[in-house]
Amino acid sequence: MAVGESQLGSDTESAVDEGDVEARVGWRYTLAQIKQDTTARWGLYVVAFVITVATYAIVDSNLSLLTFGRLPDYAFAQALPIFDHPTRIPPPGEGTQHMPPYFPLAEQSWNPLPAGGTIEHPLGTDHTGRDYFTRIVYGTQVSVFVGIVSTFIGLSIGTIIGAVAGYYGGKTDDILMRVVEMIYSIPPLILIIVFTVFVGGTSIWYAVIGVGITFVPIFARIIRSRVLSIREMDYIEAARASGVKDRNIIMRHVVPNSFAPVLVYATLQIGVTILVVAGLSFLGYGAQPPTPDWGQMLNISHGYMHSNLWLSIWPGLAIMITIMGFNLLGDGLQDALDPRIDD
Amino acid sequence: MSSEPLLRVENLKTQFFTETGTVRAVDGISFEVREGEIVGLVGESGAGKSVASMSLLRLVENPGEIVAGEITYKGETIFGLEEGPDGELQERDDMLSNEEIRTRIRGNEIAVIFQDPMESLNPVFTVGGQLREFIELNRGLSKDEAKTEAIDMLREVGIPDPEERYEEYPHQFSGGMRQRVLIAMALACEPSLIIADEPTTALDVTVEGQILDLVDDLQDKYGTSFIWVTHDMGVVAEICDRVNVMYLGEIVEQAPVDELFYDTKHPYTNALLNSIPRPDRTVTELEAIEGVMPEAINPPSGCRFHPRCPDAREVCKRVHPEAKTVADADGEAHRAACVKHDAFDAGYEDSSMLEGAVGSTEREPESELAVNPAGDDSGGEGRE
Numbered sequence: 249m250a251v252g253e254s255q256l257g258s259d260t261e262s263a264v265d266e267g268d269v270e271a272r273v274g275w276r277y278t279l280a281q282i283k284q285d286t287t288a289r290w291g292l293y294v295v296a297f298v299i300t301v302a303t304y305a306i307v308d309s310n311l312s313l314l315t316f317g318r319l320p321d322y323a324f325a326q327a328l329p330i331f332d333h334p335t336r337i338p339p340p341g342e343g344t345q346h347m348p349p350y351f352p353l354a355e356q357s358w359n360p361l362p363a364g365g366t367i368e369h370p371l372g373t374d375h376t377g378r379d380y381f382t383r384i385v386y387g388t389q390v391s392v393f394v395g396i397v398s399t400f401i402g403l404s405i406g407t408i409i410g411a412v413a414g415y416y417g418g419k420t421d422d423i424l425m426r427v428v429e430m431i432y433s434i435p436p437l438i439l440i441i442v443f444t445v446f447v448g449g450t451s452i453w454y455a456v457i458g459v460g461i462t463f464v465p466i467f468a469r470i471i472r473s474r475v476l477s478i479r480e481m482d483y484i485e486a487a488r489a490s491g492v493k494d495r496n497i498i499m500r501h502v503v504p505n506s507f508a509p510v511l512v513y514a515t516l517q518i519g520v521t522i523l524v525v526a527g528l529s530f531l532g533y534g535a536q537p538p539t540p541d542w543g544q545m546l547n548i549s550h551g552y553m554h555s556n557l558w559l560s561i562w563p564g565l566a567i568m569i570t571i572m573g574f575n576l577l578g579d580g581l582q583d584a585l586d587p588r589i590d591d
Numbered sequence: 592m593s594s595e596p597l598l599r600v601e602n603l604k605t606q607f608f609t610e611t612g613t614v615r616a617v618d619g620i621s622f623e624v625r626e627g628e629i630v631g632l633v634g635e636s637g638a639g640k641s642v643a644s645m646s647l648l649r650l651v652e653n654p655g656e657i658v659a660g661e662i663t664y665k666g667e668t669i670f671g672l673e674e675g676p677d678g679e680l681q682e683r684d685d686m687l688s689n690e691e692i693r694t695r696i697r698g699n700e701i702a703v704i705f706q707d708p709m710e711s712l713n714p715v716f717t718v719g720g721q722l723r724e725f726i727e728l729n730r731g732l733s734k735d736e737a738k739t740e741a742i743d744m745l746r747e748v749g750i751p752d753p754e755e756r757y758e759e760y761p762h763q764f765s766g767g768m769r770q771r772v773l774i775a776m777a778l779a780c781e782p783s784l785i786i787a788d789e790p791t792t793a794l795d796v797t798v799e800g801q802i803l804d805l806v807d808d809l810q811d812k813y814g815t816s817f818i819w820v821t822h823d824m825g826v827v828a829e830i831c832d833r834v835n836v837m838y839l840g841e842i843v844e845q846a847p848v849d850e851l852f853y854d855t856k857h858p859y860t861n862a863l864l865n866s867i868p869r870p871d872r873t874v875t876e877l878e879a880i881e882g883v884m885p886e887a888i889n890p891p892s893g894c895r896f897h898p899r900c901p902d903a904r905e906v907c908k909r910v911h912p913e914a915k916t917v918a919d920a921d922g923e924a925h926r927a928a929c930v931k932h933d934a935f936d937a938g939y940e941d942s943s944m945l946e947g948a949v950g951s952t953e954r955e956p957e958s959e960l961a962v963n964p965a966g967d968d969s970g971g972e973g974r975e
Contacts, residue, residue, distance in 0.1 A: 482711040483713045488650060490697055491729065500713075501713050504715045505714065
């Protein structure tokens with residue numbers, strides 16, 4: 249009796265397990281899974297926050313709501329002349345608070361140091377007197393959208409190439425994958441710099457496209473390896489036997505079933521992209537002044553590190569938190585989408 | 592009975608050009624399917640059954656290719672070759688184009704039910720959505736009409752609460768239920784011919800029985816013809832009207848189902864029948880067929896079955912037997928390809944027994960596992 253019972257018990261248990269494994273599809277399940285996972289949940293919060301801030305900066309370009317109307321819009325002001333230049337016209341609302349009291353203007357005429365935090369300028373101002381908080385918030389916009397857009401470019405081109413190569417195989421596969429490997433063999437930073445120079449000039453959008461192109465090979469390879477196993481499934485054969493077009497088979501059957509690992513990778517990749525674009529801006533190939541960008545802010549502030557370390561710390565912190573958010577979310581997504589990992 | 596058959600296959604050859612050589616998976620088979628009948632295609636794993644059935648839809652994948660033969664469906668040429676002006680074989684002008692095959696034949700005229708119901712439905716879409724899309728695509732109905740039709744089809748194949756089940760995903764269905772969905776999908780466009788590629792192999796016997804009953808009922812109702820690919824002689828006896836027995840890419844025996852079971856003419860069919868338990872016979876031990884089927888890349892000389900044939904004689908090594916009408920059952924030809932029935936020409940009677948032919952395997956036993964790991968599960972049939 250006891251044996252019978254235990255067998256019965258184990259049977260129902262395994263049946264439940266199987267059901268669980270098979271129920272691991274769909275958005276609702278994935279989201280629920282992420283919410284259960286503490287680190288992934290924090291990742292989700294950070295990403296949601298950063299995206300909200302970035303979107304907010306577009307809607308309310310003076311950030312009046314965020315700062316209770318205290319901050320004037322300096323973010324996109326023209327590159328201003330040196331602080332105490334005789335012809336400089338101070339922007340409205342600019343006070344004297346950001347003038348460091350311990351460096352009298354007369355003595356430090358060439359290089360006035362930005363001040364520490366006040367109520368008007370919570371993070372102080374940079375070397376040209378622009379509010380640092382505003383610039384960090386605007387920097388979110390550039391970094392996050394650049395990260396998402398260039399990852400998306402890499403993802404879509406890579407998915408199409410990988411799916412087509414994997415599905416058709418043979419010569420198509422050979423040609424497409426050799427081209428992709430050629431791109432892969434060039435060091436990414438050099439590829440991006442050459443690309444931006446080649447298409448004519450430094451602009452954030454060329455950098456975005458360039459970064460996207462460097463990610464194509466990775467995505468193409470991930471999706472191709474998945475497609476190679478998916479295309480042997482009976483439902484693909486069944487679709488072909490019922491007269492579905494190849495294009496529809498790829499879009500409706502092959503891609504949706506091979507997408508999970510790519511999605512995870514893309515989330516992790518957004519963090520990497522932000523870092524790469526920050527690096528590019530640091531080198532001067534990304535966002536161009538006066539557009540605020542964290543990498544470019546780091547670039548400028550490293551000259552003032554001895555005077556005011558915070559100018560380097562704030563953008564660095566912003567980059568770190570954002571990337572950590574995307575990485576945590578990516579890890580959580582990986583666990584949630586992998587049916588083998590059981591919590 | 593002698594009217595033009597629905598499907599006629601003549602001397603079909605499908606080969607795979609691999610690096611190690613040409614695999615002659617299907618080597619000159621001829622059979623026909625008439626309207627409203629179920630034709631069995633029986634044989635061990637690797638006999639070429641599935642390749643043959645996929646060839647009918649021109650769905651042979653690279654590096655495979657149909658190299659010879661003619662497939663005629665309802666008077667239209669699905670595949671045909673002719674000699675071109677330069678003496679090379681070329682595709683005939685009346686052969687349907689790839690586009691026509693895809694839009695008119697596949698799904699609409701000839702549908703396929705696959706072996707594994709667990710893998711034949713796309714896991715990321717609902718069952719109803721897939722069925723609806725299929726109907727929408729092939730019958731040109733609007734979305735709502737197709738949905739109504741899909742629910743009707745689900746009800747037709749015996750799925751309870753079809754409106755609710757319509758919204759569910761494949762993983763929420765049991766194996767038998769999924770196979771019913773696949774049957775619904777195959778029947779949805781009312782094709783004239785359904786190729787069932789071992790549709791009940793993955794199901795347990797009680798569900799298998801239900802599915803066979805369902806197919807029987809639906810076949811009566813719609814008058815659809817079936818090509819039933821299987822290795823299960825029990826299923827053949829249950830459902831088929833006529834049977835083609837395949838061995839190593841060739842059809843070795845062709846007969847109406849009763850005739851095949853009660854007046855077996857080919858030693859291979861005989862051996863197959865002896866290797867399964869039968870209620871009408873009491874034996875202490877089942878006679879498995881010795882050895883494994885050689886690979887089609889380098890088939891044995893003469894009769895391809897001779898290394899494993901209990902009746903093999905020296906002549907079998909030399910002479911390749913042609914299929915001959917060996918008996919006549921109510922106007923139906925019973926054909927078998929064995930030199931035994933060719934006694935006068937080939938000199939089978941005078942030929943000496945073959946030394947050590949029986950049981951001399953050409954391959955290591957492991958190779959069978961590689962070919963068909965599932966084969967061992969079907970314990971009821973002995974060696975399949």
